[in-house]
Amino acid sequence: MSEKLRRWSNANDWTMYGILASIFLVWRIGVVGNWSLECWVLLFICLMGVRKDQIDVDWKRFFVVGIPLLGVFYYFYGSGSGVWWKIANWMFENNRHVWQWDDMMRSIPLNDAAWARAINHPVADQIMAWIYNYGFVLSLWICIVRSYWTKSVKKMMSYALSGHLMQFPLILPFYNLILLREVWWVKGQPDLLARKFATENDMLVNVMNCFPSMHTSISFAMLLLALREKDRIFKYMMVTYCSAIIFSTMYLQIHWVLDVIAGMLFAYGVVKLSDLIVYLASKLVPSRFKGFYNKKDQAYAPEKTVAA
Template structure:
């Protein structure tokens, strides 16, 4: 038995840190699951339980994708402001979007697409409602209500667990940041409202709006931003290595797109426009990153990546990671 001295304590301390460094995605996933265990066994709605379960499951899939060539301190210094930005957007984004809607409602309509889109055969996406059931409707409401933010946020959180700042930024820019600038001109120029409102039918999301509330909230249909966000995330998901994450979360993103038509929210052309917008946004992100990379690469190599062969060969050692 080793004598309990300073060297022995340092040995076990480094071993413990090495274990945490190797298996922290599992540890975080288990902690999140245990922290929310009362939700899974409590009197909460099935939808809330399902959404809560997504986080630990997704983090458990991140184990093999963790970057071993990234300095911990450099990563932490970069990820903190990114998460502060994400938190700010989550907190104030809807209020900002509400003010944009109010501003648009006061403007003179440039092009009213309601009668035009309503007159195009199959443009109301009735083909998406050939089969309907209570369970399918419940699921479609669940994915639509959570899809606007969750499609991207799960990908961002998982990228953070994997210590991949570049991937985090690509998800943020492709699915939200660049899309806001690309889509705003369409929302200002075109007046188009949701299918159920134009047809004078009940809101399948059961939002219980008054006419005035419904009129304002159903603006900005073309193109569908639910579709563009979900499809941009899906296109980037195709680049992921983990098949479980790619399949599971890709299905969720595609379900969000389908839900916009099933719930009588977006027109077929809205969805097609959203798909095109997402493709353009992803390609724009790739272009910007390709242009910036040669200029930033020397700094990245020097301060972000561990670049010595000794460090790489000892990638599992925390003493080398935090150098």
């Protein structure tokens, strides 16, 4: 029986099956995120030089861990939004804001980022709205999907931990203690995103969590990690895209300048913390599991790391 099973296994092209399963998962991620054509084009460009950062691991061996891990990320991506809004509504209903910063932030010169709209145009408004609306998750998913095709589980975990996995729980205390609303709301201006709110409660929940800017912290964390990669196309694209996300928060009069600065500092701290967690976790991985990857790994950061 075992001999028949072995022959059956050898007769199948498991690498091709893994590639097809991977493409299906990436497609499902885009469907759940309602990605536009521009999102797919951006992902395609970022994948163009992926071979420059691939590690020397057999595809079949990588798929054993990589596909389930990508599937877990996909599952939480699909259910994570509902969890986040439940938490946001709970915070609104159980108001524990110790500090209310609307007036203070408005009184600081140039802090409203009105200078970011010194030159504006309806077309620019549409572009910035697209960048902002997709930027919260697209910047992270581009990095995770690309790290998947580099065949590095360690990179996937580094991007995921530096993104929503660690930022959500670590940023909640700020949102629970500090009440700061979006710039346009405080200044009595139109919402440039033209968002439709079913109730007054929905609107207040949307506009109240500003400090630090999580659009900024997610995109800046991805920018910092992208700079570690070898492929220049990917690095330049992510620096440009992530910088545009950060700028869009000010151009659209959503975040205050100090929100953005705080978001960048917060992201830097989270990236360093995730680096430490990944490093310590790699030390705990059994040698038998590491030996499953039978070829030598390449460097990811300045120091040598293993693929698992």
